[in-house]
Amino acid sequence: MDTAEELAKQQRSISVAEFFEKNRQILGFDSAPRALITCVKEAVDNSLDACEDAGILPDIFVQIRRAGELYRVIVEDNGPGIVPSEIPKVFAKLLYGSRFHVLRQSRGQQGIGISAAVLYSQLTTGKPARITSRTSPERPARYVEVMINTAKNEPEIIREEDIDWERPRGTRVELDIEGSYVRGRRQSVYSYLKNVAIVNPHARITFVEPDGSTEKFERATELLPKRAYEIKPHPSGIELGELTKMLRYTERRKLSSFLKESFSSIGNIAAQEIIQNSGLDPSMDPRSLDYDQSKRLFEALRRIKLKSPPVDCLSPIGEDLIRSGLAKEYRVDFIATVSRPVSVYSGNPFVVEAGMGFGGELDRNGRVEILRFANRVPLIYQQGACAITHAIEGVSWKGYGLDQPGGGLPVGPAVILVHVASTNIPFTSESKDAIADIPEMLTEIDLALKEIGRKLRRFLAIQETLSERREKEEIIGRILPRMADKLADMLGLERPDISRVVARIMGNVLVRREIEQEDGRLRVCIEIENNTSSQRSFKLHEILPVEAEDLDPPARRVDMGDRYDYQWRIAIRAGERMAVRYMIKNHLQRMPEAVVEGLEPEIVTGARVLSDA
Amino acid sequence: MHDPESRLLGIARSLYDQFRDGTVPHLVLPTRTKKNIEYSTEDDVWVYGDQESVRSVKTIRGAKTLLKTVHLIDLLVKEHLRGNRASTLREIYYISENWDLAKFAEQAESDRLIEDLEIITGLQREDFHVRPEEDGAAVFGPLRIRERTRRGEREIHCQEDIGEAGYQIPFNVDFVEFLEHDARMVIAVETGGMYARLIENGFDEEFDAILVHLKGQPARSTRRFIKRLNTELGLPVAVFTDGDPWSYRIYASVAYGAIKSAHLSEHLATPDAKFLGVQPTDIVEYNLSTDRLTDRDLHALRAELTDPRFGSDYWQKQIQLQIDLKKKAEQQAFAGKGLDFVTKRYLPERLSELGMA
Numbered sequence: 001m002d003t004a005e006e007l008a009k010q011q012r013s014i015s016v017a018e019f020f021e022k023n024r025q026i027l028g029f030d031s032a033p034r035a036l037i038t039c040v041k042e043a044v045d046n047s048l049d050a051c052e053d054a055g056i057l058p059d060i061f062v063q064i065r066r067a068g069e070l071y072r073v074i075v076e077d078n079g080p081g082i083v084p085s086e087i088p089k090v091f092a093k094l095l096y097g098s099r100f101h102v103l104r105q106s107r108g109q110q111g112i113g114i115s116a117a118v119l120y121s122q123l124t125t126g127k128p129a130r131i132t133s134r135t136s137p138e139r140p141a142r143y144v145e146v147m148i149n150t151a152k153n154e155p156e157i158i159r160e161e162d163i164d165w166e167r168p169r170g171t172r173v174e175l176d177i178e179g180s181y182v183r184g185r186r187q188s189v190y191s192y193l194k195n196v197a198i199v200n201p202h203a204r205i206t207f208v209e210p211d212g213s214t215e216k217f218e219r220a221t222e223l224l225p226k227r228a229y230e231i232k233p234h235p236s237g238i239e240l241g242e243l244t245k246m247l248r249y250t251e252r253r254k255l256s257s258f259l260k261e262s263f264s265s266i267g268n269i270a271a272q273e274i275i276q277n278s279g280l281d282p283s284m285d286p287r288s289l290d291y292d293q294s295k296r297l298f299e300a301l302r303r304i305k306l307k308s309p310p311v312d313c314l315s316p317i318g319e320d321l322i323r324s325g326l327a328k329e330y331r332v333d334f335i336a337t338v339s340r341p342v343s344v345y346s347g348n349p350f351v352v353e354a355g356m357g358f359g360g361e362l363d364r365n366g367r368v369e370i371l372r373f374a375n376r377v378p379l380i381y382q383q384g385a386c387a388i389t390h391a392i393e394g395v396s397w398k399g400y401g402l403d404q405p406g407g408g409l410p411v412g413p414a415v416i417l418v419h420v421a422s423t424n425i426p427f428t429s430e431s432k433d434a435i436a437d438i439p440e441m442l443t444e445i446d447l448a449l450k451e452i453g454r455k456l457r458r459f460l461a462i463q464e465t466l467s468e469r470r471e472k473e474e475i476i477g478r479i480l481p482r483m484a485d486k487l488a489d490m491l492g493l494e495r496p497d498i499s500r501v502v503a504r505i506m507g508n509v510l511v512r513r514e515i516e517q518e519d520g521r522l523r524v525c526i527e528i529e530n531n532t533s534s535q536r537s538f539k540l541h542e543i544l545p546v547e548a549e550d551l552d553p554p555a556r557r558v559d560m561g562d563r564y565d566y567q568w569r570i571a572i573r574a575g576e577r578m579a580v581r582y583m584i585k586n587h588l589q590r591m592p593e594a595v596v597e598g599l600e601p602e603i604v605t606g607a608r609v610l611s612d613a
Numbered sequence: 614m615h616d617p618e619s620r621l622l623g624i625a626r627s628l629y630d631q632f633r634d635g636t637v638p639h640l641v642l643p644t645r646t647k648k649n650i651e652y653s654t655e656d657d658v659w660v661y662g663d664q665e666s667v668r669s670v671k672t673i674r675g676a677k678t679l680l681k682t683v684h685l686i687d688l689l690v691k692e693h694l695r696g697n698r699a700s701t702l703r704e705i706y707y708i709s710e711n712w713d714l715a716k717f718a719e720q721a722e723s724d725r726l727i728e729d730l731e732i733i734t735g736l737q738r739e740d741f742h743v744r745p746e747e748d749g750a751a752v753f754g755p756l757r758i759r760e761r762t763r764r765g766e767r768e769i770h771c772q773e774d775i776g777e778a779g780y781q782i783p784f785n786v787d788f789v790e791f792l793e794h795d796a797r798m799v800i801a802v803e804t805g806g807m808y809a810r811l812i813e814n815g816f817d818e819e820f821d822a823i824l825v826h827l828k829g830q831p832a833r834s835t836r837r838f839i840k841r842l843n844t845e846l847g848l849p850v851a852v853f854t855d856g857d858p859w860s861y862r863i864y865a866s867v868a869y870g871a872i873k874s875a876h877l878s879e880h881l882a883t884p885d886a887k888f889l890g891v892q893p894t895d896i897v898e899y900n901l902s903t904d905r906l907t908d909r910d911l912h913a914l915r916a917e918l919t920d921p922r923f924g925s926d927y928w929q930k931q932i933q934l935q936i937d938l939k940k941k942a943e944q945q946a947f948a949g950k951g952l953d954f955v956t957k958r959y960l961p962e963r964l965s966e967l968g969m970a
Contacts, residue, residue, distance in 0.1 A: 471672075475671075479677060480676065482680055482715070483632075483638070484629075487632070490683075490691075497633070501638065501670070504635065510635075529635075
């Protein structure tokens with residue numbers, strides 16, 4: 001026998017289940033603590049997706065219980081339920097799912113997740129998965145115990161029956177697994193659920209830990225996220241093989257209508273241009289294209305400039321919900337959010353959103369906390385390998401007010417959230433832990449972070465000004481008056497007028513009036529000093545009960561019946577001083593305060609300010 | 614004669630005038646760091662240089678400090694000078710309890726403000742009736758003095774009329790008058806153990822020495838007393854300390870003045886004072902038992918290399934040697950060679966090197 005024949009004998013197809021049995025790490029079951037998180041994650045992802053598809057506000061119950069040496073994971077939702085005939089395939093057949101062939105954003109994509117969890121449970125404990133599901137209050141709930149036949153990748157039903165269930169609708173998954181429960185770490189079921197709650201503020205999640213303690217992540221909104229719609233593929237991401245497959249199976253009979261109906265972003269004009277560039281006949285039957293013709297069409301498709309794919313296939317969280325999500329899980333002084341416009345990499349539309357919480361109860365000395373999300377799913381492992389982390393490290397945070405000792409992640413009281421939504425998230429591996437460094441994506445994340453940074457810088461600048469202002473108010477309001485009193489008392493002198501010093505310290509416009517007796521008349525001098533950093537123009541009013549004389553500079557006089565309003569137009573440059581003088585007859589009435597019109601009250605010391613209103 | 618009240622009120626008046634004239638109230642003081650001390654060739658001591666810092670009410674710190682200064686002046690003028698009372702530095706810190714906004718955060722703050730007032734007025738805290746809480750240190754030797762005490766004058770001979778502990782220096786050294794002496798030198802000793810050893814061994818009698826116990830970093834009164842022994846009686850002074858960086862600072866404050874009180878150097882410093890030991894070279898030469906230098910010690914030694922008071926070749930060499938040795942030795946380490954070694958061998962050798970015996 002030849003070698004080839006010898007080898008051919010050894011070749012046989014292996015089932016996917018067998019394959020994954022030998023490669024469990026790529027699905028996220030590589031360590032005991034991680035396996036537990038992954039099981040919870042797969043079940044919760046399914047629940048959230050199902051609720052959103054059905055337009056139901058998710059109410060998810062997660063419980064982890066010790067069962068002897070094992071852990072029992074229970075995840076229950078109020079979703080639409082699964083029809084009894086589908087239950088075994090959904091949970092016990094790998095690569096069975098409703099989303100793989102559909103181009104729209106969803107958490108699960110490939111129909112592996114939950115059945116992989118079932119498989120893991122089966123491999124480590126030998127026990128079946130126990131599923132309860134109910135689609136309507138009018139029907140009974142279906143209870144199924146199911147296992148996977150790993151050789152055939154087919155479900156094997158151990159037991160099934162109709163049962164009573166207190167929920168009118170929903171699905172409950174119960175798995176026994178070999179795992180290990182950790183808490184208080186970034187990589188724990190608790191923090192995974194907390195992160196889920198942040199980006200799914202429309203969901204209520206109740207979590208019961210093995211020790212019986214219950215944590216409720218309450219919803220922050222009653223609004224469901226915008227539904228993501230299915231779209232047709234965008235030509236710029238298509239591959240030749242995919243194109244030939246589409247050509248062969250299309251129901252269109254003309255090339256031009258095939259192009260318009262099978263792709264997004266192709267209209268009449270674009271279709272004509274593509275066909276012209278490929279030198280083909282628009283009325284050709286798409287199924288009749290040979291390899292060479294297909295290739296020409298492919299080249300033309302790649303070369304043509306088309307508008308971006310439509311965005312309604314994506315479901316970003318939105319700035320408002322990012323804000324409320326962060327606000328409900330972190331106590332901070334400041335939250336900034338950013339939502340970038342839709343962008344495309346290899347034909348896949350994607351959108352980047354970011355949020356930052358700053359100050360409050362966050363740790364001031366440690367590295368910032370990073371929350372990574374892809375299609376609303378928290379990414380917990382392999383932070384160092386992720387494009388989000390790399391983009392954060394690539395920003396120079398010093399300029400935005402965060403320390404960044406030795407480069408890398410910034411240090412300070414901040415939490416940074418980045419969400420990438422796409423019809424196809426480019427993960428670095430099948431375990432979906434980290435987003436690959438796609439240049440278009442890195443650029444978008446970078447732009448989002450810098451926008452957040454600018455908002456942070458603005459916030460910090462305002463805080464700085466406010467605290468300077470407060471400090472100065474403390475000086476002028478409490479310390480200086482005390483000092484002046486004490487000095488006057490000690491020296492046996494009159495209390496000195498501190499208004500000039502106050503105006504200088506505050507950087508204000510000083511308006512200070514001094515009155516002296518002179519030959520039975522009063523000599524009035526109003527000193528004006530501009531301590532601000534720019535020129536100031538305003539009107540100065542003196543409202544007097546008697547007529548004034550020797551006005552210097554001259555003033556406009558408005559008679560007000562029993563009083564006179566003398567008005568000066570003042571223009572004074574930064575740092576300059578001037579004086580307004582006049583004489584009046586001695587009179588017994590108290591002089592009312594001088595009035596300034598046309599300046600903000602905060603920058604005037606020594607006079608009343610006439611408000612604009 | 615100086616008038617403390619009018620000088621203190623002068624400070625208050627200048628602040629008052631600044632308010633009246635619309636100048637942001639402030640005080641100008643020499644900068645009190647080692648970067649701003651200079652050698653005064655006139656008095657052979659280290660004094661503050663030309664660098665000045667302005668303390669103004671523009672910042673909240675400055676404003677609070679000036680308010681505290683005003684309160685302090687008020688206390689000194691009204692209670693101390695007009696009421697003829699005195700307080701210790703610590704009492705002043707406690708008195709500020711009632712000044713709310715102007716309360717001192719710690720005693721170091723009120724101590725520093727008192728020093729500031731000394732600098733601005735050119736007076737000493739005794740002039741404001743402020744006294745330190747620590748006692749002056751002790752003196753033992755062939756010296757007869759007269760002290761003016763609250764209960765009358767006392768004549769005391771510092772060997773014959775006192776116990777083994779010696780004569781205690783009062784906080785105001787101006788109340789002491791030197792009557793007569795048979796001394797040829799003054800030895801200032803850092804530790805009580807060595808001071809007692811020298812007395813027990815009869816070193817004061819054998820070498821006609823006045824022994825002064827420094828008690829660690831010496832109080833102003835101790836430094837003033839040594840200064841007067843040196844200038845009024847013409848006695849040479851040698852300082853005998855442990856061999857570590859902190860002890861060199863003790864010597865420096867006796868000989869050159871302290872950074873904190875450089876404004877008083879001309880009253881307190883004895884520029885003629887010599888450093889007797891323990892020198893780093895002694896560690897090698899006498900093979901003394903040693904301890905390892907700690908990180909703090911090393912840090913202090915390196916700081917001294919840049920301190921202008923230790924700028925001489927002698928000190929640069931000694932300090933560098935110690936950094937290389939990474940060792941320090943105590944005065945009492947001589948006991949390892951026998952209890953008489955220090956008086957029979959080490960001190961006579963060192964004093965003859967210094968030209969004092």
